[in-house]
Amino acid sequence: MQLTVNGTPREIDAPGDTPLLWVLRDDLGLTGTKYGCGLAQCGACSVLVDGQVMRSCVTPVEMLEGAEITTIEAIESDPVGARVVEKWVEHQVPQCGYCQSGQVVAATALLKEIPEPTEEDIRATMVNLCRCGTYNYIRAAMTDLAGREGETL
Template sequence: MARIHVNGAPREFEAEPDTPLLWVLREQLGLTGTKYGCGIAACGACTVHLDGVPTRSCVRPVSTIGPDEKIVTIEGLSPDGSHPVQKAWVALDVPQCGYCQCGMVMAATALLKAKPNPTDADIDDAMSNICRCGTYNRVRAAIKSVAQGSTRNAGLQIQHRDGSVA
């Protein structure tokens, strides 16, 4: 039986040492918010925080994670979806299909922690996640709205599904 620290608690699991963290999270621990996208760390759907650093869990062998390292998944970001980034994602209707968005939220959260007022270049550098639906403008708007402390983004209006504009 192996042990890792996930979302504030130690968790036990059984897996081969080369098993990617993604599969331990999803299959062993039932944390299915972290998604499988490409399996080669290119798309970012599997992004989690490992000691606060956005990490592509699909290529990280679980055996390389030390007992003192702390993993946070989308489920651990906030128990009720009240994290400012999650609220901005909802307020600005960022997701289209939504598949990549958990990884996007995790990457954006790490960016805002490291750089509370990121420039466009900072956002471009940090948000290497791929969105097949192309919601990049809404992702940028949500990140900027959190940085500005509001759900409005200067210079970009987003029309919500209910017809209202942010």
């Protein structure tokens, strides 16, 4: 089957029920997308599929033929994704960094859909788990990206 990953068509030789996460990591060598829980709960495996956040650990590749898949490796090729990464660095969001690719993907998707998200939009969307507890830093970066730097969410 053929998947388009980060703008490049890729031939995939994997059973259709293989989770996208393992195709990305094991077959394509794109290891920025992380395995967290395997249950679509934590968000470490988040990627964009046709611009929407999807948990790759539970998404079979057979569902994705013809879709545009964007991983953390290509997120900065999008101007919005580049802004998110810039603010993540500026606000020193990552601690261990394990969950951050999923966090950045979620933030990018939100800002592409709603360029100036409200506090409620941010709280509803930024639900990925962070074992290090960098939620205050994530909130600060998102507030800045939403154009409300200095506000407390």
